[in-house]
Amino acid sequence: MLNRLFFPSILLLLLYGFWVSSEFKVIAAGVAIFLLGMVYLEKGFKLYTGGLLESILQKTTDTVWKSFSFGLVTTSLLQSSSLVSVIVISFLSAGLIGLTTGVGIIFGSNLGSTAGAWLVAIFGLKINLSTYAMPMLVFGLILNTREGKHFKGIGYILMGGGFLFLGIHYMKEGFDAFSESIDLTKFHVQGGYGIFIYTLVGIVATVIMQSTNALMVLVLSALGGGQLGYENALAIAIGSNIGTTVTAVLGSIRANAQGKRLAVAHFVFNILTGFLAIVMLVPLMAVVDEMALFFGISDNDYPIKLTIFHTLFNVLGIMVFLPFIQSLVRWLNSLFVDSSDPMPLNLAEADDPAMEKAIYLNPAVLSYPDAAMRAMTKECGRLYRNTLELICYGIYLTGEKLREADNLPDLVETWKRTDQPWPIKGLYIRHIKGIYADIIHFCGALEGNLPRQQAQELFALKVACRNFVQAIKHVKHIYKNMGLYIESDNEQIRHQYNQLRLCLASVLKLIDILGVRRNYDHIHEHAVQLKQELLEQDRQTNETLNRLIRSEQVDSYMASSLLNDSAHVHDACTSLIDGAVIMLTRDKEEYRE
Incomplete structure (x- = not known):
């Protein structure tokens, strides 16, 4: 029932936005192109790995730290925590890895998902990425027409990267144009009330977009264009981390007991990490300011400071949870009936x-x-x-x-x-x-x-x-x-x-x-x-x-x-x-x- 109401409402809001604002069209197109790029990137890596990623996963995840490193590195390279999560749940369901390994990878994947924000904050808002996007799309399309899985895989990856860059460019252009015609700063909300509202905005937006990376690019573009307050942007970043758990929980409904346990671990980790970030928001902002000063970052370079904050509170959550990972796994094993380990037929x-x-x-x-x-x-x-x-x-x-x-x-x-x-x-x-x-x-x-x-x-x-x-x-x-x-x-x-x-x-x-x-x-x-x-x-x-x-x-x-x-x-x-x-x-x- 909720889905029947929710989906038409989103379509009506988009139609209204297209009607009243040409700049909104550019931003929405940027988000759509960015998400299309993620789809192509994921499809390309699935074809190109051809069992390599699974082989590495089996050989390099025999300890918690190796599992964490695997999640961090692969998500940073693939720019898709959803792809890594699917592989982890698949291997967990098939019995190739244990629950402790899966939890370690999810922790690392959470931190690895911040790599895209660093790319956008450092390069995407300062140079014209569309210059690089066009040749990537052309070569990607040519390679995709060739026979052979590896050619197609590289083609999809190039096209995915091209669409990502093009999407970032359009989002930035849209917010730059917005700043000339509409002043969104009047929607800034200060204090605890603002944190609560914009955390909810981050959760809902992530659920709608099904991508933390897309939302963070949108937020960084709005922040760089002066259309979003710094504190409100921090709250959206916290909400985006929490919003990713909704996707994980929905995706685990048809999974076996091990998949459900991993979804619960993801949910608990992100919820408690978000709660810690909200409770410690003021001290974390002070730490970000000190780090920016130490590295010579301008005090008003809010996109970089937001990216530091996003990384910092994820590191904080990992530092809190890692010492208790075995206790967490024991608790998770007490949840759900494990049909993947059935009793002998009697x-x-x-x-x-x-x-x-x-x-x-x-x-x-x-x-x-x-x-x-x-x-x-x-x-x-x-x-x-x-x-x-x-x-x-x-x-x-x-x-x-x-x-x-x-x-x-x-x-x-x-x-x-x-x-x-x-x-x-x-x-x-x-x-x-x-x-x-x-x-x-x-x-x-x-x-x-x-x-x-x-x-x-x-x-x-x-x-x-x-x-x-x-x-x-x-x-x-x-x-x-x-x-x-x-x-x-x-x-x-x-x-x-x-x-x-x-x-x-x-x-x-x-x-x-x-x-x-x-x-x-x-x-x-x-x-x-x-x-x-x-x-x-x-x-x-x-x-x-x-x-x-x-x-x-x-x-x-x-x-x-x-x-x-x-x-x-x-x-x-x-x-x-x-x-x-x-x-x-x-x-x-x-x-x-």
């Missing part, structure tokens, strides 16, 4: 009719190959864990009993699961189908964004998941007969079906051991040996079946069921083995060969 308590969905496949990671592949790997692992439980259910065992058992033949002969309240088809729909559908959809969206090697690995994972689903479908076919014949009075048919149970249980047990122990060295030999054993067992089952028929120990109805079910078990085991081999060796050189 079919004894599976009374929730809701269909399970993928929990690691966040759409935000699609632009970042390393994070996307890690998320895909974790989701495939989760699909296998559910597959193991459902197959155990189909042969009247449990995953827990299977893992605990040291003697599988004894377990199969002496123990049978008694609580089987749900049909296996319903369990397949609830615990497999939704996850598998999400995996297929994610693969389709991701495939075109990957280099060749990762594209091969993604295809392998998709095939592994297909094998696990096929194994369950084979077990679905034997479920009814399995329940009937393992309780049969006919000892021979009961023994044969227990052998089928043992075959599936043995394969599941071996896969589980190989996966837990990460025993990669001889998995191909294990796979080949298992398949030979399956063929031998299939041959023996046929011989035994012929003997039992000839001796009339089983009737033809039992024999046909056993023959069909034996084929299903053989195919299920083969699918499980093939899927496991892919999951455990897909990133090894021998598999790619």
